[in-house]
Amino acid sequence: MRAIILSDSGLRLIERDVPEPGDGEIRVRVVRSGVNPTDWKRRSAGSAGSVPNMDGAGIVDAVGPGVLSHHVGDRVWVMLAAHTGPFGTAADFSIVPAGHAFPLPEPMSYDAGAALGVPAVTAHRALTVSEVGPRRLSPGALEGRTVLVAGGAGAVGHAAIQLARWSGATVVTTVSSPEKAALATAAGAHHVVDYRRNDAAGEIRAVAPNGVDIVVEVSPARNAELNQAVAANHATIAIYANNGGDTAAFDIRPHMMINARVQFLILYTVGEAALQAAAEDVGAALRDGALPVGEEHGLPLHYFPLERAAEAHDAVERGAVGKVLITVE
Template sequence: MRSIVYSQPGDSSVLSLVDRDVQEPGPGEVRVRVVVSGVNPTDWKARAGGTYGDGLPFPEITPNQDGAGVVDAVGPGVDELAVGDRVWLYMAAASRPTGTAQESTVVPASRAVRLPDGVSFDVGASLGVPAMTAHRALTTHEQGPARLDPGALEGRTVLVAGGAGAVGHAAIQLARWAGATVISTISSDAKAALASAAGAHHTVNYRSDDATGQIRAIAPDGVDIVVEVSIPQNAALVADVLANHGVVSIYANNGGDEAPLPIRPNMSINARYQFLLLYTIGDEALSAAAEDITAALQDDVLPVGDDAGLPLTRFALEDTAAAHDAVEQDAVGKVLIDVQGE
């Protein structure tokens, strides 16, 4: 099979296309014929040394956590999946050498989730890191909910920072599905159009002189949940618009590794700042996210593409290095790799 591998951390030039033997799944594992692989910032950052540092725990690693395809073999003890099942994958390369930038990958059965009939492999490959991170960000409020379904966020207001990004896109879609009023902060008219296409009820340009006033006009009592991509940049605005007992779910460090937080404004409203990382949130949270996302898929809630507010940029498998570079250079929308035909 064709596979992209790297044997040392570095820039995208360390990636190479090789021919490898197809692996057999072990106990509790499945093998998936990958149709589409999704690329996220975490993929190029891991390849560059952000996960393992200067060394690697495996002789070779195939990158990319997310993807979609068809189960073509199951290992002993796997009852929940069968050969021929269409699935979406998450965390394929988490503490494993078997990412999705290859024609066939072996993963724990828990990381392969059935893709509902009629849902495309493009959608499946766009879930994983972005959608599961968004799910976690929307379920950290001290008063709940811990799960998402229609009505779970009824009466709540959610502010999604950077609604044109992949996590922001999924957060808008899931929050609206769950019944929230959704505001998204953006930096341009073009990104406002993307956030609106995803389902945001309101968009506010954070570069506006009166972003706080605009958000407060929409949510006089403040926003209940902030899905935050850049707390170093947005700390003051967030403190000004957060509701009493509001939560700020921080999933990225865009803008820097340190952020000064205004103490008194946050203290006066009992604010909660919740940091989150998909790879350490635990199996219970991952399982809940997978189940709720699949339910949302059945309601046609997570479409991708231009009309849905998440433009797709495609690469061939042999061009995986260029795909990583595109994500590192902040390509708008979602970057996908066409691994092989359906």
């Protein structure tokens, strides 16, 4: 089989034997491999010879001993493949725990399946860590709540807009250009604010006079002042990335006075229960048609063949707007 591996010289395409699934594992014939910022960031930390990429979609090709939940021929989307073993999705075949592969119902495309994983599960976690909010998402779960999504044109931002909208929230998002504003609107945001304007806080407060309940935050250093200005009582600022700087400063007393919660999150250590809850809810949203992809739905798709996987990683590192996918089959 063809596989991209990590090497001292970067990403390299090789031929290798098709791996066999072990106890509790399945083998997926990969059709699409999704590339996330975490994938290029982990290149230097990965083991030489391992296959990168966390997310993907394809067809179950073989099941290991003890697996009763999957069958050969099942269409699935997978998450955290390169985290749970050496066989990520940048290859013809990937080995994943059966518990990290989820149904991809017809007529959902493999593009849509490969765009889930890290972005959608991260977005779900950010929307469910509020002190006074729901632990699970479903239609109506966020009814009456206002969600502010920072960077609504990014992959996590896109998923957060869609999941929050599906769950009944009023969704506000910040962007940095008219082009990104159009994408966030297409994703389903009710209100889009250019954060470079002098009165972004005023625009958000006009939509949410009592403040926003949940902030899905990609850039805590840059947005700390804005978040403070628009946070509601018992607001949660859920931070999943450090774009714009590794150090953020928070004024203690204003946050204390509204009982604000600053919640950090990363999927690698969040725990299996949270991952499974997110995957179940994401699957329900997928079946409801709430997670479409493509430029017309706010998430442009950029395709690279497997042999150009290094270029795909570079595109994500350079900040490509939308979702970068590797076409494997």
